[in-house]
Amino acid sequence: MRLVVAGALVDDLAAPRHLLAARRSAPPALAGRWELAGGKVEEGEGPVQALHRELAEELGVRVRLGAEVEHPDGAWPLTPALRMRVWWAVVVAGTPAPLQDHDELRWLERGTWAGLDWLPGDVPLVARLEHLAAGTTSAPRPE
Numbered sequence: 409m410r411l412v413v414a415g416a417l418v419d420d421l422a423a424p425r426h427l428l429a430a431r432r433s434a435p436p437a438l439a440g441r442w443e444l445a446g447g448k449v450e451e452g453e454g455p456v457q458a459l460h461r462e463l464a465e466e467l468g469v470r471v472r473l474g475a476e477v478e479h480p481d482g483a484w485p486l487t488p489a490l491r492m493r494v495w496w497a498v499v500v501a502g503t504p505a506p507l508q509d510h511d512e513l514r515w516l517e518r519g520t521w522a523g524l525d526w527l528p529g530d531v532p533l534v535a536r537l538e539h540l541a542a543g544t545t546s547a548p549r550p551e
């Protein structure tokens with residue numbers, strides 16, 4: 409069983425309003441479907457280390473991680489051979505760009521997150537993200 413790690417990149421960890429979705433450009437069986445940026449943990453690498461590496465390679469950004477988006481079984485099942493761990497994240501340096509594996513990035517407004525053609529394994533995850541985000545509120549703006 410191989411571990412994949414991914415980042416739920418949002419504008420604000422305390423009260424997420426925008427989520428970054430990435431459209432895969434390869435392989436042909438997955439191309440055109442949407443996912444969270446990330447990738448496989450390599451041998452000898454920790455999951456958090458792998459996530460920082462993947463986000464730098466794929467999007468060209470440095471991030472600060474928030475809480476893990478937990479699944480009751482410890483990881484989100486993707487396929488019989490793959491499971492995924494996911495962390496909330498915010499960009500601290502760089503602007504996300506589709507440098508590798510993706511041909512489009514999109515910041516999705518809260519309330520529309522589930523509306524894209526996500527990879528099948530991401531559908532319950534994105535529903536969970538939206539549910540968690542809906543339970544947050546932004547701090548009132550100073551007048």
Ligand SMILES: Nc1nc2c([nH]c(=O)n2[C@H]2C[C@H](O)[C@@H](COP(=O)(O)OP(=O)(O)OP(=O)(O)O)O2)c(=O)[nH]1
Binds near residue numbers: 443447509
């Ligand atoms: N990154 C990512 N992968 C996902 C998600 N959902 C999902 O089913 N997957 C699947 C697609 C791929 O089969 C696998 C991730 O593999 P990948 O091809 O992105 O990994 P990688 O960048 O390390 O590339 P490689 O070593 O396979 O060449 O997990 C998701 O939200 N994010």
